[in-house]
Amino acid sequence: xxxxxxxxxxxxxxxxxxxxxxxxxxxxxxxxxxxxxxxxxxxxxxxxxxxxxxxxxxxxxxxxxxxxxxxxxxxxxxxxxxxxxxxxxxxxxxxxxxxxxxxxxxxxxxxxxxxxxxxxxxxxxxxxxxxxxxxxxxxxxxxxxxxxxxxxxxxxxxxxxxxxxxxxxxxxxxxxxxxxxxxxxxxxxxxxxxxxxxxxxxxxxxxxxxxxxxxxxxxxxxxxxxxxxxxxxxxx
Amino acid sequence: xxxxxxxxxxxxxxxxxxxxxxxxxxxxxxxxxxxxxxxxxxxxxxxxxxxxxxxxxxxxxxxxxxxxxxxxxxxxxxxxxxxxxxxxxxxxxxxxxxxxxxxxxxxxxxxxxxxxxxxxxxxxxxxxxxxxxxxxxxxxxxxxxxxxxxxxxxxxxxxxxxxxxxxxxxxxxxxxxxxxxxxxxxxxxxxxxxxxxxxxxxxxxxxxxxxxxxxxxxxxxxxxxxxxxxxxxxxx
Numbered sequence: 001x002x003x004x005x006x007x008x009x010x011x012x013x014x015x016x017x018x019x020x021x022x023x024x025x026x027x028x029x030x031x032x033x034x035x036x037x038x039x040x041x042x043x044x045x046x047x048x049x050x051x052x053x054x055x056x057x058x059x060x061x062x063x064x065x066x067x068x069x070x071x072x073x074x075x076x077x078x079x080x081x082x083x084x085x086x087x088x089x090x091x092x093x094x095x096x097x098x099x100x101x102x103x104x105x106x107x108x109x110x111x112x113x114x115x116x117x118x119x120x121x122x123x124x125x126x127x128x129x130x131x132x133x134x135x136x137x138x139x140x141x142x143x144x145x146x147x148x149x150x151x152x153x154x155x156x157x158x159x160x161x162x163x164x165x166x167x168x169x170x171x172x173x174x175x176x177x178x179x180x181x182x183x184x185x186x187x188x189x190x191x192x193x194x195x196x197x198x199x200x201x202x203x204x205x206x207x208x209x210x211x212x213x214x215x216x217x218x219x220x221x222x223x224x225x226x227x228x229x230x231x232x233x234x235x236x
Numbered sequence: 237x238x239x240x241x242x243x244x245x246x247x248x249x250x251x252x253x254x255x256x257x258x259x260x261x262x263x264x265x266x267x268x269x270x271x272x273x274x275x276x277x278x279x280x281x282x283x284x285x286x287x288x289x290x291x292x293x294x295x296x297x298x299x300x301x302x303x304x305x306x307x308x309x310x311x312x313x314x315x316x317x318x319x320x321x322x323x324x325x326x327x328x329x330x331x332x333x334x335x336x337x338x339x340x341x342x343x344x345x346x347x348x349x350x351x352x353x354x355x356x357x358x359x360x361x362x363x364x365x366x367x368x369x370x371x372x373x374x375x376x377x378x379x380x381x382x383x384x385x386x387x388x389x390x391x392x393x394x395x396x397x398x399x400x401x402x403x404x405x406x407x408x409x410x411x412x413x414x415x416x417x418x419x420x421x422x423x424x425x426x427x428x429x430x431x432x433x434x435x436x437x438x439x440x441x442x443x444x445x446x447x448x449x450x451x452x453x454x455x456x457x458x459x460x461x462x463x464x465x466x467x468x469x470x471x472x
Contacts (some may be wrong), residue, residue, distance in 0.1 A: 008363075008366045008367060008450065010356075011336075019259060019260040019261055020259055020260075020261040020356075021259050021261070021355075022356075023255060023256055023257050023258055023259055023357075024255040024256075024260065025255055025256040025275070041427065057374075083370070095362065095366055096366060097365070097366045097367075097369070097372045098362065098365055098366055098372040099249075099372060099373055100372070103368075103369055103370065103371065103373075104374075104470035105371045106367060106368070106369035107369030107413065107447075108367070108369070109447070110369040110447035110448075111369075111435075111447075114250055116365070116367045116369070116445055117362035117443070117445075118364070118366040118367040118438065118445065119257075120246075120256075120257035120258075120357055120358035120359075120363065120439065121259075121356055123356075123359070123362055126334065126362050127244075127354035127355075128354070129333070129334055130244045130331055130332060130333045130334055130342070130354040131244060131333075131342065131352045131353070131354040132342070132346070133333070133339055133342035133343030133344070133346040133347075133352070134339065134343070135339065136333045136334040136335060136336070136339045137335055137339075137377075137379035137380075138376075138377065138378060138379055139376070139377055140374075140375070140376040140377075140404075141373075141375055141376075142371035142374055143374055144373075155313065161358055168376075197346075202354065203356060207353070209324035209352055210346070210385065211343075211346035211347075211356065212346075221433070228335075
């Protein structure tokens with residue numbers, strides 16, 4: 001048998017059925033693990049039940065790792081590895097350790113020399129790049145932009161300039177209830193010919209990934225209030 | 237029924253069985269399409285047979301889209317959409333339109349207003365970020381670095397400086413037979429405390445994703461000659 005490992009297990013985006021976005025192998029791995037580090041215990045339980053209704057959730061130990069977690073406790077979360085037990089990491093949506101706090105646990109596992117195994121699955125960020133039609137050979141993911149309006153305007157102009165100067169796709173996200181505001185600001189601050197891809201609710205029933213110039217988006221923004229969205233900017 | 241769509245269908249990395257990295261839904265989509273735009277016809281046929289041995293490969297129309305393709309022909313490749321038929325895009329490995337020429341077809345489909353649907357699946361680049369333990373909230377994928385030794389050295393130093401200044405993970409790839417040479421150059425040009433993650437043969441039997449400082453990698457590089465690898469640099 002192989003050494004115990006820290007498995008990075010992607011979860012569904014929204015209410016998507018597992019069979020749509022999760023490979024069968026992941027379900028087998030997730031169903032046999034007894035230890036999980038999770039961004040949110042409630043959503044993690046729901047995902048594991050969705051993967052396998054037979055799973056005895058009460059026999060599983062969950063450690064919560066999110067922005068409220070005391071970082072000094074993370075090393076303890078990995079103690080099952082020392083005892084020869086594998087651990088799974090689950091994000092609230094999509095791939096762990098991308099745009100979520102899971103990377104801190106992975107960094108410690110790498111430092112301690114444990115085996116780290118990433119599993120395939122849905123990533124709204126990556127799926128948005130694929131469907132945007134923008135440069136997939138050079139791109140930057142920026143996470144969230146500054147909240148302050150002036151700083152945000154400055155950042156948007158910087159990213160747009162970079163898209164042209166480096167021929168590089170610029171990707172960012174927003175807290176879903178602020179999506180409409182961000183979209184309006186993008187249209188306001190970027191050049192009319194610059195292209196914007198808006199990817200909303202990827203892999204869900206009302207999924208939409210549409211690329212248009214800023215000019216063509218004017219007065220045609222989709223309803224994305226409180227819906228997970230990814231924004232991508234590229235030269236026109 | 238929904239409008240016809242351009243489906244972006246990830247394929248397995250190396251000899252991995254489909255059930256390990258491909259969601260069941262993708263197999264169903266791939267099995268019913270009659271038109272494909274593919275990076276390599278031979279590997280596309282092999283993948284479709286692997287997905288579903290019953291598929292009548294000879295009834296499928298393949299259009300090859302790679303670096304040798306005359307770009308003016310790509311719009312013609314999309315003509316089945318006009319006739320109401322969906323099309324699949326397949327890369328040689330991993331996700332189409334990321335680090336492969338498929339994005340050109342997606343860009344035209346977006347411009348013409350066709351529905352574009354990205355499916356979930358394996359991406360060695362994204363899986364490497366997940367397992368690196370590096371910053372997953374801010375990263376840049378650079379594709380291939382310059383081939384010229386001096387330019388490459390300069391680029392490596394630039395990326396390292398950016399990893400520190402912007403707290404950003406820097407990701408790149410190399411043609412597999414040049415991996416060992418690139419790895420030696422990274423160790424030579426970066427600071428001893430800077431961290432390097434080397435992700436080799438992701439999702440395959442001999443998969444390895446290991447993060448160490450440059451100093452700790454010295455004389456311990458894994459055998460990655462002719463094996464697909466992803467390289468990631470982050471501050472120490």
